[in-house]
């Protein structure tokens with residue numbers, strides 16, 4: 435089924451076969467830590483839920499089909515997934531990471547994993563020459579985020595994958611901001627995709643999760659081994675919530691992205707806004723790269739639902755935040771409801787001042803995670819809050 439059907443069909447059917455013993459159309463939640471064995475070494479494919487669990491396995495098969503990977507490996511959060519990827523490395527191994535990466539990834543690599551002998555270099559990957567320049571004999575992975583959070587910088591996935599192939603380096607993409615519906619990095623040559631499934635895959639701001647999708651068997655087995663050994667797995671209930679939510683992923687992501695385009699254009703023409711950052715605007719420096727790789731399951735270009743706006747002053751941004759009703763001030767994104775955050779003081783609080791300055795991340799930047807409410811209501815609310 436995974437091969438012949440299209441994205442929307444796979445999202446609903448892969449991993450969702452009715453329960454064999456009862457016929458329950460909604461798959462069961464296998465809330466169990468352990469499994470009865472018929473004899474020593476004889477089981478029905480499951481022995482202990484840290485290793486494998488039927489509900490989690492259903493989720494993993496589903497996500498793997500959506501990204502076009504060999505297998506997926508599910509975790510309890512996006513950070514647990516990223517950490518597991520790096521835990522598959524050895525002391526002194528070197529990783530090149532997008533400079534403008536999610537703040538938690540920066541914190542984990544610079545303040546924890548680097549204490550265990552792994553080496554990380556942060557470069558502006560929008561210019562792929564910077565990746566070439568940072569490669570060392572010990573470089574094992576290039577890890578990019580595209581678009582990045584919150585500057586929405588876009589890296590050319592195909593170009594990076596070519597560099598990695600030329601140098602025998604593995605290549606991973608944090609695809610959280612686009613979801614598998616909006617971008618499929620494995621199709622462009624990546625070896626691994628990472629998601630914070632807390633975001634679009636979950637889609638309702640009610641569950642945390644993370645997932646790695648491996649292109650080939652060897653990497654999948656290595657990552658399953660880290661998953662089983664470390665144990666940062668989602669509960670069967672969380673796996674079931676994600677499996678249910680992913681069925682509507684395509685519609686949610688498309689609608690939120692359509693809303694975001696209208697909102698970005700509105701902000702772009704407003705006098706209280708000094709800059710609107712959105713990949714769908716012709717002014718975005720990597721607009722054409724977005725057009726080449728952000729393609730939905732119908733073959734159409736999609737720009738995503740994240741919009742960052744820089745206000746003329748912090749005071750004006752504070753006024754806007756206090757007046758707006760339909761956007762809730764909260765970290766996270768990818769839910770059906772619209773959220774907003776001020777990354778300088780919230781998600782990126784741990785990023786050093788000089789790095790924020792390098793990224794042009796200013797205190798007046800507001801990041802909007804546009805939801806799927808009616809666009810007329812969102813625009814009316816923004817209009818009122820700006821007035």
Ligand SMILES: Cc1ncc(COP(=O)(O)O)c(C=O)c1O
Nearest residue numbers: 511512513536583610630632643
């Ligand atoms: C791009 C990106 N990657 C990774 C993460 C981490 O995911 P989680 O919060 O599920 O651990 C986030 C969370 O905001 C994110 O935005």
